[in-house]
Amino acid sequence: MQRVRKAIIPAAGLGTRFLPATKAMPKEMLPIVDKPTIQYIVEEAIESGIEDIIIVTGKGKRAIEDHFDNAYELEQTLFNKEKFELLHKVQEPSKMADIHYIRQKEPKGLGHAVWCARNFIGNEPFAVLLGDDIVKAETPCLKQLINEHNRTHSSVIGVKRVPDNETNRYGIVDPIDQKGRSYQVNNFVEKPELGTAPSNLAIIGRYIFTPEIFMFLDKQEIGAGGEIQLTDAIQKLNQIQRVFAYEFEGKRYDVGEKLGFIETTIEFALENKELRDDLMKFMASKLEINH
Numbered sequence: 001m002q003r004v005r006k007a008i009i010p011a012a013g014l015g016t017r018f019l020p021a022t023k024a025m026p027k028e029m030l031p032i033v034d035k036p037t038i039q040y041i042v043e044e045a046i047e048s049g050i051e052d053i054i055i056v057t058g059k060g061k062r063a064i065e066d067h068f069d070n071a072y073e074l075e076q077t078l079f080n081k082e083k084f085e086l087l088h089k090v091q092e093p094s095k096m097a098d099i100h101y102i103r104q105k106e107p108k109g110l111g112h113a114v115w116c117a118r119n120f121i122g123n124e125p126f127a128v129l130l131g132d133d134i135v136k137a138e139t140p141c142l143k144q145l146i147n148e149h150n151r152t153h154s155s156v157i158g159v160k161r162v163p164d165n166e167t168n169r170y171g172i173v174d175p176i177d178q179k180g181r182s183y184q185v186n187n188f189v190e191k192p193e194l195g196t197a198p199s200n201l202a203i204i205g206r207y208i209f210t211p212e213i214f215m216f217l218d219k220q221e222i223g224a225g226g227e228i229q230l231t232d233a234i235q236k237l238n239q240i241q242r243v244f245a246y247e248f249e250g251k252r253y254d255v256g257e258k259l260g261f262i263e264t265t266i267e268f269a270l271e272n273k274e275l276r277d278d279l280m281k282f283m284a285s286k287l288e289i290n291h
């Protein structure tokens, strides 16, 4: 059986939820404390054993490429000033993995973004990671899915339960059978209207696919919201091969919308030794004012 070595990170979205911050800066570069969100995603991929990453970019996304590149002048300046700890932090992203880039020339949806990377993947199983969620887990989330893929030899989709009034924001799974964290699935539905969702098991942006998914992405059929949806291709794949949903262990942070982004920033800052005490004091003072 072939190992999962390659990953696609779609990063071509417009980031409309964060405008105007994302007018001239990719949303993937918005930092949680001092690290851009996409770096957390790349780190998870590498910690899961991924060796080659392709980031699907679009217009205005150059900063992502620069982030994972060398920055000679900055590095030299930090070296001359003997700021070695900072130098290490600056150099880290460029040493992470072999990162490749391809452009999605038109915003045709997530399914199309993944399809753009088809030649890079070829005929082997691969991972997809979306940048709107950061997952903290003892075993990295993607690694959990890879383990499940190694067990089942099938495509595996990461899911988590979400509140019933949020099911319209996600791809939702209609499960038929459950064994531990693993579900067999009857249907995958993209963003069902509220009250019509078959469950509250939502697709959370971590996927392992067999290469046959491209047979369906090739068709470029338009789905919900007028876009080529990855979830539609998953459902078609599920009709010819078993596709499992896997309820991964760990905490997910939704950094794709404002409140989640702020909550994540606070939680990660509270885990940072340099920030924790002062931030606690600041928050306590705010609570006092409000009472």
Ligand code: G1P
Binding pocket: 110, 130, 132, 133, 169, 170, 171, 172, 190, 191, 202, 203, 204, 205, 229, 230, 231
């Ligand atoms: C995409 C997928 C959806 C999934 C979600 C997770 O939607 O289409 O199935 O549940 O990511 O973040 P988007 O958030 O891009 O609208």
